[in-house]
Amino acid sequence: MMSVLLSLSLFALVICHKGSAQLLDDKCEKGFDLNEFKTPWMATVYNQNEFICAGTLVHRLFVLTAASCMTERSQLFVRLGEYDCARSHCNNVEQYGVAMAIQHRDYNPYTATNNIGLLKLRGEVVYTARIHPICIVLLNDISSWPIKSFRAFGWSQRQTLQAVVLSHRSPVECYQNGKMMHDIDKQICAGNFEANTCLENSGGPLASDLDFFGEKLTVQFGIVSNASELCNSASLHTDVTAYRNWIYNTVRKLETQGDRVLCEECSSNWTEDVFVRLWEVSLFQSTFTGVLITNRFVVTVASAFVTGYTPVKVETKYHERLDVESIHKHPQFKYSAGSTKNDIALLKLAQIVPNSDLVKPICIVLNPKTPRTLTALVDVVTEDFMGVRYVNLNPIDHSACSQKIEEPVEPSQFCVEKPSDFVYESPGSILGSFHNVSGTDKYLLFGIKSFDKRGVIVYTNIQRYADWLVDTVNCD
Template identity: 40%
Template sequence: MSVFSSALFAILLFHQGLAYLLEPNCKGHVELVYKVQGGNNALGYHTPFMVSLYDKTRKFIAGGSLIHKRFVLTAGHVLSEDPKFVRLGEKDRTCENWNCSIVQEYLVEKALRHPRNKLIFENDIGLLRLNAHVEYNKDIQPICIIVDDAVNFKNVEKLRAFGWGRTSSTEKLSDMLKTILLKREDPSVCELSVGASPTEQQFCASDADGHGDTCPGDSGGPLVADFTYEGRKSYTQIGIVSYGSQSCNASSIYTDVASHQAWIAEMVHTHEEHLLFENCSSHWTGNIAVRLWETTILKRTVAGTLITDEFVVTVASALQTNFTDIKVKGRYFEIEVAQIIKHPEFSHSRGSIKNNIALLKLKNKVEMSDLVKPVCLAVNSFPSQTFTALLEAYNRTISIGLKRIPFTPTKDCSRTIGMPVESNQFCVEQPRDYKYERPGSVMGTYKEVKDVMRYLLTGIISHVINGMLVFTNVETYEDWIRKNIM
């Protein structure tokens, strides 16, 4: 299967109109009835999908909805306020984390705005990619997003909105999560009250009881409804709070989620964690760990690592020229190099070595087998916290075991080697009981990718000084690698 195949396959399913939920573990059925008598607080509602957004000063910005273990859906105009972290499981914003055990905080790693959200409310939709996978529990669960082009929500007339916005045009933002029941309106209703007609990617709605509306501060929050899909009734997101009148007592315009389902699916599957090359492995039959991806170049003085069936990653410092008359040798193959691609900002001097990474494109693809596989490299992954090497023993017999090697703090490493450790490098002490010093040799880590435990490439040895192994952190070159192998 080719690079990015998992993402393209998922999007292909969508375009074929097949049944598809963005997140199969999304929130189940919830009755759309008031649970708090005489008020519109949302405390009685089970809202595990609600997300509150904050800026770097911890000022509340807007609302959002959890739609995937790594993504929050919100309004595009909200991204202009630069959200830095989100809180999940929150209903009372005055409740601090230490006193609200169900609340979880996550940093915003990346904001994705719809490319046609140039006018402030046109295609008013955005996604926030979080810095870690959300751990689902009874208080934190995603809402259902249906990405099936055969589904139409236009007959869904009653919708419920949730948010921490102002309860009137003059009041401050609410500390408590509020809710209101809305009804879908004819576009002409918004033309009269808002002074604008919804586009094909929007719809008009107003308070079903005629007493209120969504208000500033509710932006980005979800409009939801019970919806039966594939025989299952679930709480499904239909819209996103976009904009309306300042009076907060008329109709408002909402982003239509169904009109943007292709964009949502594409962004999630492009920016979620997946493998660079699907047919990768470090295990023989019986789950025995071994270096199936290991190659050598330049008379076995430098190690190279298969990352696809036609690309090898190694160190740029070993390739003094762009002369390609070299061969990559594996245990079961030998292939000539077609192209050397050094990192454009590679530099090597007595005082520092920077961006020490290169790609070798092979003249022919390597034939995959149980004995030859590329190493797994995760795309859009989280930074590794532990390191596990597959090492070769001093007696030169193949070591099938593993050795965990602790990370050495950058300051200590820099002091030991007498030169700077760059931000895209990391250090470990050279193990005494294993032969492990050849430039380009791999350090990896075990991590789950899409619920499967994988051995993932983390770094390659850049240089060895005073018993310290300095690695090029391959994870930080993900974008450069993808750009050059496409």
């Protein structure tokens, strides 16, 4: 009798706590039909400007994909809200840098076992009708075995989202098709009957609708391991349900880690209410500016050096001159008249700049998303006022910016309309935003001015180069 009561109590406990305790993210996809082809959880993963893989948003900070997509980990970024870029021009796409790429520690590229990984984003995703996560069910009772068919999702070469219906097959059929299941409990054998229907990339989901405690959920059951094999009658994929504990533990461990500041001694104020541009430097005898990001490095635009001019000194805001030891332009920097790509450079100073009340590095937090409103700190000197004025600026859509300047805008750039109420500054000047970091309000660097054209200012997005900045600063 006691065991019966205990079983009923446990059952009631599961029913009463079916929310966040049983789903990785309780705001995941509910009440939609896969046949409607609504996929607000689809993600695309890029390395620099090259598409790598598909993925799925599973949490406000994490994208799930295949471990095989992470062989090139440097400067990854993710795009969300991308459906049919050929027709919609992706006006509502949100872009996030990748703070950390986590492969399953037992991933074997030769056998494709444990082919699963998570990408931690730089900044939390704001959920909208176009962007929110797919469901990952944490209950051990839910498995892929009873699911008769899945929908696999991926991207065509025209950046159009495609879906393939896959029937759940027995391990024997995969074996007969030349696919050895090295771990039958962690892989799904599935295939389609239309040999001319294929996906062109891996990392996307095998999804199915599931009735879950009276709610209809869109649940991810698998990850496409090798999209080129989907044309076959049977192929192997990663079974997500076998990794629910790994996903849960990884997310919970990493989601609570705070913002990482590049330089702990950074500052932009003398007192709590008095902000000054302590980090600003000018390239001596040059029309370019830069900003101190550590006590040894200045970030500026690589376009400052296209004429062959090499500054041997920089000058701080309060006229202290500092020697330059070396210049590090981004290796993919390209320049053409009125346009630039990867327009960023680092100057290594010949000596460490001591902390003082007049010179301090600006703050860079390595995992925020570019905010919707940015703030320029503008020096103002009048008869009545001397100090810094705040000017709020809103980034404009990449497509609208491209139309205005009549040139493509790179994913590593963002644009604002040029303010009319003050004369804007030289290339290399910065734009940032106020954020609370570990209980303290700080002014964070988000962009450096690359060029302006037709009433628009184009900035290099600092967050897109966080890995390169860290590697250069730490290794040089």
